[in-house]
Amino acid sequence: xxxxxxxxxxxxxxxxxxxxxxxxxxxxxxxxxxxxxxxxxxxxxxxxxxxxxxxxxxxxxxxxxxxxxxxxxxxxxxxxxxxxxxxxxxxxxxxxxxxxxxxxxxxxxxxxxxxxxxxxxxxxxxxxxxxxxxxxxxxxxxxxxxxxxxxxxxxxxxxxxxxxxxxxxxxxxxxxxxxxxxxxxxxxxxxxxxxxxxxxxxxxxxxxxxxxxxxxxxxxxxxxxxxxxxxxxxxxxxxxxxxxxxxxxxxxxxxxxxxxxxxxxxxxxxxxxxxxxxxxxxxxxxxxxxxxxxxxxxxxxxxxxxxxxxxxxxxxxxxxxxxxxxxxxxxxxxxxxxxxxxxxxxxxxxxxxxxxxxxxxxxxxxxxxxxx
Amino acid sequence: xxxxxxxxxxxxxxxxxxxxxxxxxxxxxxxxxxxxxxxxxxxxxxxxxxxxxxxxxxxxxxxxxxxxxxxxxxxxxxxxxxxxxxxxxxxxxxxxxxxxxxxxxxxxxxxxxxxxxxxxxxxxxxxxxxxxxxxxxxxxxxxxxxxxxxxxxxxxxxxxxxxxxxxxxxxxxxxxxxxxxxxxxxxxxxxxxxxxxxxxxxxxxxxxxxxxxxxxxxxxxxxxxxxxxxxxxxxxxxxxxxxxxxxxxxxxxxxxxxxxxxxxxxxxxxxxxxxxxxxxxxxxxxxxxxxxxxxxxxxxxxxxxxxxxxxxxxxxxxxxxxxxxxxxxxxxxxxxxxxxxxxxxxxxxxxxxxxxxxxxxxxxxxxxxxxxxxxxxxxxxxxxxxxxxx
Numbered sequence: 017x018x019x020x021x022x023x024x025x026x027x028x029x030x031x032x033x034x035x036x037x038x039x040x041x042x043x044x045x046x047x048x049x050x051x052x053x054x055x056x057x058x059x060x061x062x063x064x065x066x067x068x069x070x071x072x073x074x075x076x077x078x079x080x081x082x083x084x085x086x087x088x089x090x091x092x093x094x095x096x097x098x099x100x101x102x103x104x105x106x107x108x109x110x111x112x113x114x115x116x117x118x119x120x121x122x123x124x125x126x127x128x129x130x131x132x133x134x135x136x137x138x139x140x141x142x143x144x145x146x147x148x149x150x151x152x153x154x155x156x157x158x159x160x161x162x163x164x165x166x167x168x169x170x171x172x173x174x175x176x177x178x179x180x181x182x183x184x185x186x187x188x189x190x191x192x193x194x195x196x197x198x199x200x201x202x203x204x205x206x207x208x209x210x211x212x213x214x215x216x217x218x219x220x221x222x223x224x225x226x227x228x229x230x231x232x233x234x235x236x237x238x239x240x241x242x243x244x245x246x247x248x249x250x251x252x253x254x255x256x257x258x259x260x261x262x263x264x265x266x267x268x269x270x271x272x273x274x275x276x277x278x279x280x281x282x283x284x285x286x287x288x289x290x291x292x293x294x295x296x297x298x299x300x301x302x303x304x305x306x307x308x309x310x311x312x313x314x315x316x317x318x319x320x321x322x323x324x325x326x327x328x329x330x331x332x333x334x335x336x337x338x339x340x341x342x343x344x345x346x347x348x349x350x351x352x353x354x355x356x357x358x359x360x361x362x363x364x365x366x367x368x369x370x371x372x373x374x375x376x377x378x379x380x381x382x383x384x385x386x387x388x
Numbered sequence: 389x390x391x392x393x394x395x396x397x398x399x400x401x402x403x404x405x406x407x408x409x410x411x412x413x414x415x416x417x418x419x420x421x422x423x424x425x426x427x428x429x430x431x432x433x434x435x436x437x438x439x440x441x442x443x444x445x446x447x448x449x450x451x452x453x454x455x456x457x458x459x460x461x462x463x464x465x466x467x468x469x470x471x472x473x474x475x476x477x478x479x480x481x482x483x484x485x486x487x488x489x490x491x492x493x494x495x496x497x498x499x500x501x502x503x504x505x506x507x508x509x510x511x512x513x514x515x516x517x518x519x520x521x522x523x524x525x526x527x528x529x530x531x532x533x534x535x536x537x538x539x540x541x542x543x544x545x546x547x548x549x550x551x552x553x554x555x556x557x558x559x560x561x562x563x564x565x566x567x568x569x570x571x572x573x574x575x576x577x578x579x580x581x582x583x584x585x586x587x588x589x590x591x592x593x594x595x596x597x598x599x600x601x602x603x604x605x606x607x608x609x610x611x612x613x614x615x616x617x618x619x620x621x622x623x624x625x626x627x628x629x630x631x632x633x634x635x636x637x638x639x640x641x642x643x644x645x646x647x648x649x650x651x652x653x654x655x656x657x658x659x660x661x662x663x664x665x666x667x668x669x670x671x672x673x674x675x676x677x678x679x680x681x682x683x684x685x686x687x688x689x690x691x692x693x694x695x696x697x698x699x700x701x702x703x704x705x706x707x708x709x710x711x712x713x714x715x716x717x718x719x720x721x722x723x724x725x726x727x728x729x730x731x732x733x734x735x736x737x738x739x740x741x742x743x744x745x746x747x748x749x750x751x752x753x754x755x756x757x758x759x760x761x762x763x764x765x766x767x768x769x770x771x772x773x774x775x776x777x778x
Contacts, residue, residue: 034679041672048427048665052658059654080554086494086505086571115494117466126465126650178459193654253503257496260504261570262651265434265735268728269658272430276423280669283420287413287676343653 023299024312027292028319035320041284042324043331045277046362050332052273053354056266058347062192063258064251066128069189071138072109072219073228075250079241083253084128085194086115086261089216091242096218098239104226105235109136110215112205118198119175120158121166127198129176131205138219141199146170147185156181157199159191161344176200177208193345194258220244274361281324281365285317292316314367321366325359399697402688403704406681413677414709420673421713421752422720424666428748429721429739430728431662435655436744437736442647444565445573446639448518451488451608453621454639455631463507464643465570467493468605470631477628478607483615484624488514488608491578494571499542499550505571506538508552512578515608522546523561526577530555535572536562537733552576553584569651569734607631663751670713670752671759674706678760699761706760710752717752718745 028035067075067084076099077089093110100108112131117124132140132150141149145160147170156174163169163186172183176198190197206212222231228246235244245253259267292313299309336348407414446454446463455478457468479487491510496503509515516525521536523546532552534544539562544550548559557576566573611620621633634642678685685698693701718740725737738744 034676037672037675037679041669041676044665044668044672048661051661055654055658081496082498082503083496087496088494115465115467123649124461124646126646193650257503257505260734265569265728265732266654266658268732268735269430269434272724272728273427276427277665279423280420280665280673283416283673284669284676286416287673339657343657345650345653346657 019304021312021315023295024316025319027295028316038284038287038320039323039327042281042320042362043327045280045284046325046328046358047331047335048273049270049277049361050328050350050354050358051335051348052266052270053358054332054336054348054350055346056263056270057351057354058349059193059266060255060259060263061349062189062347063194063263064255065189065192066130066197067254068247068251069142070219071142071221072247072250073222074220074232074235074244074246076108076218076220076235076239076242076244077216079243081243082245083250083257084113084217085254085257087257089113090211090214091216091218093213093215095239095242096215099218099220099235099242099244102231102235102238104223104231106221106223107137108221109133109138109219110202111136111139111217111219112202112209112211112214113216114177114205114209115195116177118158118162118196120162120168123166125162125196126194127176127196129198129200129205131202132199133202136202136219138221139217141185141187141190141197143188143190145186145188147183149185149187151181151184151199151201151204153201153204154181155184155201157185157187158183159196159198160186160188161191162196165344174198179204179208191344192347193263194261218242278361278365281321281362282368284324285320285366317366318363321362325362328358329355399700400704400708402701403708406684406701407705407708414712417673417677417709418712418716421670421710421756422716424669425714425717425748425752426721426724426739427662428659428666428751429717429744430724430737431655431659432744432747433721433725433737433739433741434735435651435659436741437738438569438651438655439644439647440738441567441569441736442643443640445568446643447636448565449608449636449639450514450518450610451636452611452617453609453624453633454636455607455609455624455628455633456605456639458630458632460632461634461639461642462646463492463606463639464568464646465494470604470607470628472604474604474628474631475607478609478624478631481620481623481627483612483620484609485612485615486513486610488512488610489578489604490515490606490608491581491603492605493603495553497538497542497550497552497574499544502542504538504541506574507568507571508574508576510576510578510581514610515606517561517563517566517573517575519564520561521564523559526560526575528558528560529577529583530557530580531560531577532557533561533563533575534559535566535574536564537567538572538574540733553581555584567734567736569647572734609633667751667755670710670755671762674709674756674759675762677705677709678702678762702760703757706756707753710749710756714749714752717748 078091081087081089096108096110099105110133114129116127116129118127130139141157151157158174168183170183170186174181174183181200222228232244232246296309332350340346340348442464457470460466460468475487475489478484489512492507494505494507497506517533526533532550544559546559546561549556550559611617624633688698721739725739728737
């Protein structure tokens with residue numbers, strides 16, 4: 017048995033080119049699966065960054081509205097005061113919000129335009145690359161990715177809803193496949209929309225010890241005409257909405273990649289092992305038992321898959337930041353769950369791919385040695 | 389002297405015999421190539437389908453010109469609001485035969501526990517769904533036509549009741565070519581929208597946004613047959629300073645461009661990665677297939693076969709494998725696209741679009757040729773004595 021294991025390993029080492037090619041095939045297939053999984057996870061998360069990072073424990077909006085992505089919510093300003101008076105509310109911040117085009121240079125970008133009041137402690141950019149984090153009248157904060165793409169720095173000019181605004185800050189993490197986030201002064205956005213005395217969302221901070229779900233239910237009970245949701249539920253609703261606008265197809269493609277990757281990996285492993293048929297014949301002619309030969313071949317398949325898995329992991333880790341730098345709309349998130357799933361899938365693929373050669377090995381006629 | 393076609397020395401014949409001999413290996417190799425080709429077909433087909441989908445609705449508008457809010461260039465993902473007086477302004481322009489108001493707004497449709505972003509189009513005399521898959525056009529008050537893919541997603545059929553703008557509507561029909569990956573189109577009559585606004589006023593609603601209904605978004609302009617479209621366009625822009633004038637083709641072009649801007653970068657990466665993996669897989673498949681039979685080729689060389697003949701044999705084998713793999717790959721790609729269309733009907737995958745097919749096949753052939761000929765150098769330097777060593 018030991019001799020056969022040595023034989024399997026030595027064979028892999030001797031045929032370095034073929035071994036590398038086989039591992040490369042398995043690695044490429046597994047890379048595809050891991051990469052798509054990372055893209056799906058990254059895009060799904062990036063789309064909800066704003067609602068997650070805005071700093072609210074509870075989101076309050078117009079009754080009948082459940083999320084932010086593509087939604088329209090308008091509340092009379094007094095509702096924000098009503099919400100602030102609910103027991104358990106530590107503080108509130110209001111934002112005005114509309115989905116509109118941001119014109120930067122010659123390009124239009126689909127954007128969440130968020131109107132911030134100087135009184136608001138929440139709802140603004142959560143990470144700044146440069147400039148200031150609160151826009152005044154006639155000012156805007158745009159994502160750094162748009163600034164880079166359209167050569168606009170602090171001091172440059174953009175246009176929102178027909179109004180020219182001076183860029184005073186570049187924010188980080190506010191740019192995704194589905195949207196970018198532009199922060200402007202609430203008064204400016206109210207002027208643009210001819211909508212004074214209104215807010216879109218009220219961001220609520222709960223008092224210490226007050227559960228967000230409980231507070232949201234209390235706000236729904238005590239303030240008329242509003243819906244209130246704890247952050248996690250609001251984020252989940254937004255993720256579901258965004259998922260339906262493009263991300264879900266990535267999810268489906270991920271499964272297809274898994275099937276295709278599995279097939280390619282299975283072939284690569286099988287090809288690597290099936291080439292040993294004549295050597296198997298020699299081993300059997302020398303009196304080794306077929307179970308030992310099968311084990312040696314299975315070991316070779318497992319080693320190939322493990323090496324391919326490692327290659328896929330390293331390649332993804334190396335390539336992901338490069339692609340993210342080249343394509344800022346793309347966010348690639350390699351999660352431990354995805355790596356574990358891929359590992360399990362690879363193990364299954366390797367096992368299945370090794371079964372056929374092992375089965376073939378068991379049936380090899382030792383006389384093959386003399387025929388070929 | 390050339391070998392006859394039935395001769396064992398004829399390269400395609402040897403390649404064919406070799407493939408037939410190792411049936412399991414050949415089958416698996418063809419399947420790996422097929423899977424790679426299907427992968428590329430799916431990703432490329434998705435890109436082609438999405439861009440074509442973006443053009444469908446605007447390009448089918450029954451108008452010579454479309455008036456939109458000044459500065460708005462798209463239907464997709466944009467809200468256009470025109471002043472109510474705009475219709476009179478446009479109708480007063482010489483050369484205009486008819487003007488049809490159209491209203492459009494993005495909304496979120498909820499049915500059961502599912503919510504989906506949609507784009508509601510309220511039409512009056514023109515601009516409704518151009519073709520129906522099932523059911524009938526709107527004939528009565530409070531009826532609605534849903535995009536067929538949207539209806540399928542929510543399990544809706546004609547006759548079902550749905551809630552739009554906070555009111556109950558009956559689903560009259562399911563429309564075709566009105567899907568959008570961002571927000572599928574839903575059609576209602578303008579009269580119903582106005583009725584809803586009036587009802588709200590009667591109930592004491594004071595919010596001007598809600599009382600305006602969805603407002604006026606677009607004007608579909610039909611011209612006199614003899615009119616000079618360019619001159620009429622300029623005259624409309626002068627008569628209605630709050631509006632811009634576009635042709636349906638221009639709107640379609642802008643919507644496609646917007647889809648390319650939003651989805652293009654990510655699709656390019658996905659297509660690129662699928663190409664890289666597929667090319668690698670096809671190349672390595674051929675490399676593995678050829679390398680595993682170096683001994684056989686060495687025998688041929690020992691028997692006097694020239695390097696050119698060996699190369700021709702290998703290429704013949706690659707061609708046969710790619711042809712077989714491509715045939716299976718086309719079927720696999722199409723089948724996967726059909727399955728996806730059932731599961732996610734909003735996303736059109738045109739896996740069999742001619743440019744997609746051509747690119748995929750050409751790419752597979754190139755990768756196969758490279759993969760097959762990579763071991764060729766070692767074959768050229770191969771010592772016939774290897775026959776006795778291996």
